[in-house]
Amino acid sequence: MHAWETDRTRAPIATKIVVAGGFGVGKTTLVTAVSEITPLQTEALMTEASEATDDLTATPGKTTTTVAMDFGRLTLDDDLVLYLFGTPGQQRFWFMWDDIVRGAIGAVVLADTRRLKDCFPVLDYFESSGLPYVVAVNHFDGSELFEPEDVREALTIPKHIPVMIMDARRRISVIETLLALVGHALDETPE
Amino acid sequence: MSSTPKQHLPVRGGDRKPARVRPYSLTGGRTRFGHVLLVETFVASTAALDAPEERRELTNGSLSTRVMPELRAIVELCRRMRTVAEIAALLKMPLGVVRVLLSDLADQGKIRVYGTGTGHGTGRPDRALLERVLSGLRRL
Numbered sequence: 001m002h003a004w005e006t007d008r009t010r011a012p013i014a015t016k017i018v019v020a021g022g023f024g025v026g027k028t029t030l031v032t033a034v035s036e037i038t039p040l041q042t043e044a045l046m047t048e049a050s051e052a053t054d055d056l057t058a059t060p061g062k063t064t065t066t067v068a069m070d071f072g073r074l075t076l077d078d079d080l081v082l083y084l085f086g087t088p089g090q091q092r093f094w095f096m097w098d099d100i101v102r103g104a105i106g107a108v109v110l111a112d113t114r115r116l117k118d119c120f121p122v123l124d125y126f127e128s129s130g131l132p133y134v135v136a137v138n139h140f141d142g143s144e145l146f147e148p149e150d151v152r153e154a155l156t157i158p159k160h161i162p163v164m165i166m167d168a169r170r171r172i173s174v175i176e177t178l179l180a181l182v183g184h185a186l187d188e189t190p191e
Numbered sequence: 192m193s194s195t196p197k198q199h200l201p202v203r204g205g206d207r208k209p210a211r212v213r214p215y216s217l218t219g220g221r222t223r224f225g226h227v228l229l230v231e232t233f234v235a236s237t238a239a240l241d242a243p244e245e246r247r248e249l250t251n252g253s254l255s256t257r258v259m260p261e262l263r264a265i266v267e268l269c270r271r272m273r274t275v276a277e278i279a280a281l282l283k284m285p286l287g288v289v290r291v292l293l294s295d296l297a298d299q300g301k302i303r304v305y306g307t308g309t310g311h312g313t314g315r316p317d318r319a320l321l322e323r324v325l326s327g328l329r330r331l
Contacts, residue, residue, distance in 0.1 A: 011235070015320060189315065
């Protein structure tokens with residue numbers, strides 16, 4: 001346990017990074033690889049958008065559902081705590097992101113080259129919201145290994161935005177991804 | 192690593208439709224009385240540790256002042272520094288509900304809501320904070 005957890009007289013600075021991507025792309029794996037606590041799960045009660053937006057999973061007649069969101073924590077200093085929030089990537093959850101994304105350093109957009117389309121709506125969201133993001137291709141064992149530039153081209157990612165091939169299971173790989181994001185966010189923040 | 196992809200990757204925007212209006216509204220995480228309760232916002236109980244009076248008041252109120260068990264559970268959790276998301280996760284309650292209850296507790300003075308350190312919790316982190324996060328991550 002860290003000292004800040006029991007000191008109720010002052011709160012540490014809390015900051016956060018959003019990890020977004022389609023189902024099964026490795027968001028929870030990524031959060032688990034670096035979190036100092038067992039990742040926790042919150043649920044947000046949501047009303048589904050009336051328009052069918054992206055896929056066949058929207059159930060006609062169902063008006064509310066719950067969206068699970070995993071999060072983990074990294075104490076970076078006595079008074080500095082970083083939270084990682086893994087959020088579902090489908091377009092119909094966008095309304096929820098506005099809330100999660102507020103005040104965030106930026107987002108890691110996780111992609112799987114076998115299902116690259118799953119991250120299209122996520123990228124659309126971050127492009128229009130202006131939040132700094134990096135693209136992290138979670139390389140799965142046995143899947144074809146692509147060059148970052150091939151992925152950049154397919155996703156039409158501008159040159160200044162980092163695109164990396166990584167392994168969401170490996171702590172070092174995840175930390176490198178987070179470093180790339182924070183570095184990029186710093187580049188995007190005016191002096 | 193292969194320099195040319197052997198299989199075809201789908202291209203984003205290849206079948207893009209022009210309209211991209213999103214049907215949600217911004218609540219901004221702000222509650223009725225102006226407490227900013229983002230997912231990472233820290234809250235803590237204002238009661239002294241092991242204060243029996245506080246607990247009696249919470250458990251034995253008359254009908255009009257009786258406190259919901261959820262509120263009691265939140266105050267109990269907040270004997271340690273907690274985030275909004277953590278409370279929701281530990282009590283298995285939806286985030287929106289936790290926000291409302293926390294707002295009520297804050298209005299009653301039972302818990303204190305702390306700023307997140309990033310400009311009242313609304314803006315982007317500034318350069319100084321980003322530098323600190325970078326060096327913190329490098330030390331891991």
